[in-house]
Amino acid sequence: MIFAAGLGTRMRPLTDQRPKPLIEVAGRSLLDRALDLARQASAAPIVVNTHYLGTQIERHLQGQDIAISREAGQILETGGGLRHALPLLGDGPVMTLNPDVVWTGPNVLTALAGAWRDDMDALLALVPLDRATARQGAGDFSLDAGHRLIRRGDHVYAGAQIIRPDRLAGIADTAFSLNRLWDLLIAEGRAFGMIHPGGWCDVGTPQAIPLAEALLRG
Template sequence: MIFAAGLGTRMRPLTDLRPKPLIEVAGTTLLDRALSLGRDAGAAPIVVNTHYLGAQIIQHLAGQDVAISNEAGEILDTGGGLKKAQPLLGDGPVMTLNPDVVFTGPNPLTALLQAWDDSMDALLALVPLDRATARKGGGDFSVDADGRISRKGDFVYAGAQIIRPNRLADIPDRVFSLNKLWDLLIAEGRAHAMIHDGCWCDVGSPEAIPLAEAMLNG
């Protein structure tokens, strides 16, 4: 699932008239970059959620083998969005990807698949702070010797993961962040890390675009 419903407020004024996933980095939209990662990793089905200026995303995806989870009435955040999209995604673990990030190195989704096993309920792609371009603020997680994650530390969530969505049923909210599900799984020791073997850029603001392009060209 690609999360493409956000308002893109940090990317203004570029998002005044177009949704953030359709902004280009090095001549390719963020959404198309995310789709390429998913397809290269063999993801199927692929689901994209929409809200802000969603008609543009739907038009962009016309004719492609991509299902739309339309949140036109109410933006549901990542957790609520994944819960709404579950009927389109089917049973079992799902990969999720934020489109507003750019990677160098191996496909993070492929690396997640290679590292996944049934002892996990979540496997998050992380990147060390020193390889996190345009990151504002500190890290998100620490990783122990067994690869389990805990809050706070020097690793940044890279916007890609594999997660079992069945536990979403334990969260009654309609609108909520996946952070709520992560906290449940961290407490049970079932949330793990895969450290991305490459560089990463948070393309969340206009000034991050040239940084991402320089990283890709480096």
């Protein structure tokens, strides 16, 4: 699942008339870059959720084998959005991907799939804070000796994961962050991290676009 429903407020004014996933970096939209990763990893089915200026995203995807999970009314955030899309995704662990980042190095989804084990309920891709280009703020996680997630630390969630969505049914709210599910899994020792060895850039603001393009050139 590719999360494409957000309002893109940090990317204004570029998102005043265009949704953030259609912003281009080095001549290619963020959404298309995310789709490249998903297809190279043989992910199927591929689902994209929409909300803000969603008709533009649907037109962009027209004719492609992509399912659309429309979020009419309120935006559902990552947890509510994933739960809403489950009828399109089917059973079992799900890959999720934020499109507003760029990567260099190995395909992060392929790497996650290779590292996934049956004792995991979540496996998050991480990058060290000192390699997190354009990141604003502190880190998110650290890892114990068994690569289990610990809240707070010098690693950043990189916007890609594999997660079992079963426990989403037990969360009463309609709109909520996947952080809610992560906290449950961390408490049970079933949430893990994988450090991505390549480059990474958070393309969340207009100022980050040239940094992302420089990373890709390098």
